[in-house]
Amino acid sequence: MRDDGAVTSSTPGPRIPAPSAPRLIATDLDGTLLRDDKTVSPRTVAALAAAEEAGIEVFFVTGRPARWMDVVSDHVHGHGLAICGNGAAVVDLHGGPGQHRFVKIRELAVPDTLEVVRILRAAAPGTSFAVERTGGLHHEPTYPPLHVEPGESVAPAEKLLAEDFEGSDVAGQPVLKLLAYHPELGPDAFLALARTAVGDLAAITRSSPSALLEISARTVSKASTLELCCQERGISPAEVVAFGDMPNDMEMLAWAGTSYAMGNAHPDVLTAATGVTGTNNEDGVARVIEELLAARATA
Missing domain, CATH: 3.40.50.1000 (HAD superfamily/HAD-like)
Structure with missing residues (x-):
């Protein structure tokens, strides 16, 4: 310029x-x-x-x-x-x-979301997750307060994604994004590692200066x-x-x-x-x- x-x-x-x-x-x-x-x-x-x-x-x-x-x-x-x-x-x-x-x-299909959680837990131990549904944000106990609002529910990701989690009103809401945070990896390093590990199962990107990944359905x-x-x-x-x-x-x-x-x-x-x-x-x-x-x- x-x-x-x-x-x-x-x-x-x-x-x-x-x-x-x-x-x-x-x-x-x-x-x-x-x-x-x-x-x-x-x-x-x-x-x-x-x-x-x-x-x-x-x-x-x-x-x-x-x-x-x-x-x-x-x-x-x-x-x-x-x-x-x-x-x-x-x-x-x-x-x-x-x-x-x-x-x-x-939406990001729940089975794909669960598989991404499983893969990243193994590939990058220490990763914590949040689930963004149409009705609000839900996150794990170890997920840091990165957002302007508290999560509506706090539980392990596998429970947050369960079919019977807190009734059908929450479980029936489409998953828009899975958020993954790592407390030690650099943002670009975490992005590269996650893309390699997850492959074409989902689309992974980032917009935060911290090691926070945003995960969507693979064509989204x-x-x-x-x-x-x-x-x-x-x-x-x-x-x-x-x-x-x-x-x-x-x-x-x-x-x-x-x-x-x-x-x-x-x-x-x-x-x-x-x-x-x-x-x-x-x-x-x-x-x-x-x-x-x-x-x-x-x-």
């Missing part, structure tokens, strides 16, 4: 020039659209509104669960849709804070769910501009015709994006949106 804040190209060769009239913007939240204090800047709010006024749909694509979407639910400007849980769910936010509605669920990712949503709308990858900062964004950045790694991105993310923009604290997403709209106005 130049000192004047203009967007520059990253090291990968360009795929498609940034379109002057993209049809959809897909943006991660934490470390991307949100500042470090977890707020959305006025400049970014204005850029999102301007994009939608110009007929460009905006999708929030995040690892967050649906119940953590209140931070942006006031800024969706009409469409009210978000891809949550790294692609495990598409959520309608029109009802406002606390009123989200699941419109698409891509931000990219695959975004692709499904775009196909339903007749939108091609070439018409999508995407933003992200962490490994869980890489497939989405590689799929989109035009994509930007944030200035604060994980080094590996630079290999997936076609460009680099400012950091999340520098309104990097807003800068690109403003440039796209300016180019559209003069086209």
Whole structure:
């Protein structure tokens, strides 16, 4: 990025020039659209509104669960849709804070979840687990307080996943993600070890600076769910501009015709994006949106 804040190209060769009239913007939240204090800047709010006024749909694509979407639910400007849980769910936010509605669920099958737990317990002793269902988070006693809310239930993962756990109301809720934490391994080392051990049984990624892995059904990712949503709308990858900062964004950045790694991105993310923009604290997403709209106005 130049000192004047203009967007520059990253090291990968360009795929498609940034379109002057993209049809959809897909943006991660934490470390991307949100500042470090977890707020959305006025400049970014204005850029999102301007994009939608110009007929460009905006999708929030995040690892967050649906119940953590209140931070942006006031800024969706009409469409009210978000891809949550790294692609495990598409959520309608029109009802406002606390009123989200699941419109698409891509669950992690319980037998596969149990097998991943078994494999990681053997491959990385000391791993602790949490289970994210549509109704809330449930975790093991040794799982650290990494989230903004306590778990609804505390028990070994095998019990949390049992068919009769706390009645059918919980056991019947789809599993969106399995979370795995290791207290000693480095984040990237834990990710590499888990992917090797689990193979193609499940999709494993991370977005946390700690050794916390996010595990979904094997075909589920931000990219695959975004692709499904775009196909339903007749939108091609070439018409999508995407933003992200962490490994869980890489497939989405590689799929989109035009994509930007944030200035604060994980080094590996630079290999997936076609460009680099400012950091999340520098309104990097807003800068690109403003440039796209300016180019559209003069086209």
